[in-house]
Amino acid sequence: MSVAAVRLAFLRSCRAMAGQFADVDAVMDWFAAKDRQRRFEVRRIPLAALCQWDYVADPLRLVHRSGRFFSIEGIAVETDFGSVPGWDQPIINQPEVGILGLLAREIDGVLHFLMQAKMEPGNVNILQLSPTVQATHSNYSRVHMGNAPRYLDYFTEPGRARVLLDQLQPEQGARFLRKRNRNMVVVVDEPVPPHEDFRWLTLGQIKALLARDNIVNMDARTVVSLIPLADPDEPPDYGMVNGITGFGLDVYLSFCRSDKERHSMDDIMAWLTAGKARHAMRVAPKPLDRLRGWIVTDNDIRHESGLYFSVIGVDVAAKTREATRWSQPLLHHQGQGLVGFLCQRHGGVLHFLARGSLEPGNRDGMEIGPTVACSEVALRSRRACPPALLEFFLDPGNFVVRYDAVQSEEGGRFHHFQNRYMVVELPPGRALELPDHYLWMTAGQLWRMARHGHVNIEARNLMACLGLLETLP
């Protein structure tokens, strides 16, 4: 399959609202049925009551007795970027590269993707659609010791499937210390053993579900964000988008090669390099019980202001056949955040306003983020100095809201961590006063930068939500 053929197959799949499921409502019927069977009970418990999790010293941190999974550690942050020169915080340390993998197969001439109805203890609604595989490195390095996640071998065994993409992508730099995962899409020709929790969806169906709140999980969104709607090396193929109009067409054209980009790729690299060179963030380990502003108790770890997040314990009873039960810490989030892109047509081509983002967990300094990413948005918008450009999202006025849905962050690490994802379009020519570190990019340019791991997960997750539909379904 040539690159052109793969790109075309992605685009066709994105246009297909019917596939193995007749339509999105049929997917939702199946999903609702799975949801009625769900067999997870999640109960909050004190951190001290967690089974197998202990505080260990030097520096004080919360770890699993096996040394596996992840740990909750403290860090002290100093930086010359942004308005706050320093702070302390807990952070998740999970120094291994997992696999987020989407298995693809052509069915009746349309590429389908194998999605899993998956329960995670931290999701507000427990059940969401995940990619085919979410595997930690311990999962996949001991694949032959049994207990490997279903379908994992398509991603790890050479020759089982053709690799369409395999990229290292960063996770939330404000919550994870230098965490990255391999994001993979692989394709098989032959049929795949079915399983009751897995179904084949078209890309168009996944995109339509992304317009709804809390159906498609974070791991699926990051993989989907890397599937381009067009080849940024090629001019538009109007025959292929016959019938697509309005904002859907604008998104497609923004993925395509054009000579209307406001900045070249060389300019974008130079902008990012200068940002990396200009600003530093020093991150030093610090014992959990010595973090300024944080209170550590047997019950939880929380900030004295009640803001940000807290570390809580949950007990999970999975009433599956295996009747497993476990307990684990999660990062609980009280209020909702906001992740937003401003977009605007320049020279007729849709551009997105990217912002340089520097967070303590970033592996390599500044990354490319969305226009706005703000936690606890209700509280922070009332403060003296709200994040720049936030007002365009809270009060869009005459501007057109192109996307607006609430999505959850990874439910295996975060408890009720939801962000409102928005795309707001400014009319052409409407001038903006931009603070430092903002740059307009096309969707194709964002995708090209993402391919090399330069785009953060908030920006990727929001780009994943953009499809070819003119309006929200």
Add this chain to the structure above:
Amino acid sequence: MSVAAVRLAFLRSCRAMAGQFADVDAVMDWFAAKDRQRRFEVRRIPLAALCQWDYVADPLRLVHRSGRFFSIEGIAVETDFGSVPGWDQPIINQPEVGILGLLAREIDGVLHFLMQAKMEPGNVNILQLSPTVQATHSNYSRVHMGNAPRYLDYFTEPGRARVLLDQLQPEQGARFLRKRNRNMVVVVDEPVPPHEDFRWLTLGQIKALLARDNIVNMDARTVVSLIPLADPDEPPDYGMVNGITGFGLDVYLSFCRSDKERHSMDDIMAWLTAGKARHAMRVAPKPLDRLRGWIVTDNDIRHESGLYFSVIGVDVAAKTREATRWSQPLLHHQGQGLVGFLCQRHGGVLHFLARGSLEPGNRDGMEIGPTVACSEVALRSRRACPPALLEFFLDPGNFVVRYDAVQSEEGGRFHHFQNRYMVVELPPGRALELPDHYLWMTAGQLWRMARHGHVNIEARNLMACLGLLETLP
């Protein structure tokens, strides 16, 4: 200046063998005159006699009393990559990002680059041509405190020049711990104050000098490697390469967009990601006096086998107006290394055989290296198990040697560290049995990967040497 205009200006400059200097011989006359005036005397001294440099403990390492410049530290390496599962070695730690900058200006319609005749204590021939600026972070962060390198403000002060490229690029991962530099090219319209050590050269003149031994230094080579001979997004413009024939034309076409690439960019990213995920290298600090196989004395630090490199001290007397004098450690290399690319036409387009390279100083695991990179080549070729494919360079037989010159690595850190750089072309269709981690790429693909920092310095330095000339001058 649009991207297309910049690319065209690069190509024109590469074709121009005449410019401010009438030809390359005229450059060499100026260089020889500078060389006759040279005012550096370099004398080996014991490490214990270095002024301001001390061994400090926990772990034992060699540092400058100011805490600035760099330090020589010990590391223990463990890996599942390659044939050696672990070793100890000294390494240079210089945790800051410097600037390697080339100032460009159009003169009589041709882009020229300002090169400096610069003395470095470690060069075999002391004087070589460097880029306009080689600045450490301490240089450029205190630019207003005086003593800033000449012309630095063109690279650091917004608005002084237009940035054509600005990229973070890794240095030698076998000798530097996670070291990177910003590689920059900036262009000015107005005249620049002249200085006796600086001259404007065309890209064609620089490429011609790269065919000679030890004229263009490592810092210049890495910046030049990032200047593309064509736009990888565009098909060839045969009008622009009228008169270019043979291997020079093949190199140009290999930079251009074509549909003959053996692997897509997605494939290349997937290959690199899989290599990063499959192989790890653990690097732990270790006191210099406890490194297995290394002998630390007041005189030097050396390996008991006499192989690899040693850490020596030098005393430098610069008889310039300021009559400065200093002493410093350098990494001394006894024998010559070899850095080589095999190339071959596939579907009529020249491809280069890249090899995944994992070295202890790499910041992010595997990088893209040349086909062969081997130190102490005379000794290692006689051993039982020489590096794969080395024989094609030591005994090319009927294969065509497209490039063959000896170049020096950075003379400010390395003493007499020379590599023989070679490009050898196999006839089309000649099959090769490839070990793991090799992949054929076009020059345009290597350049695209280099733009994002994935290509190591040995591969970049060799690509820099390729120009539009059919045969070596």
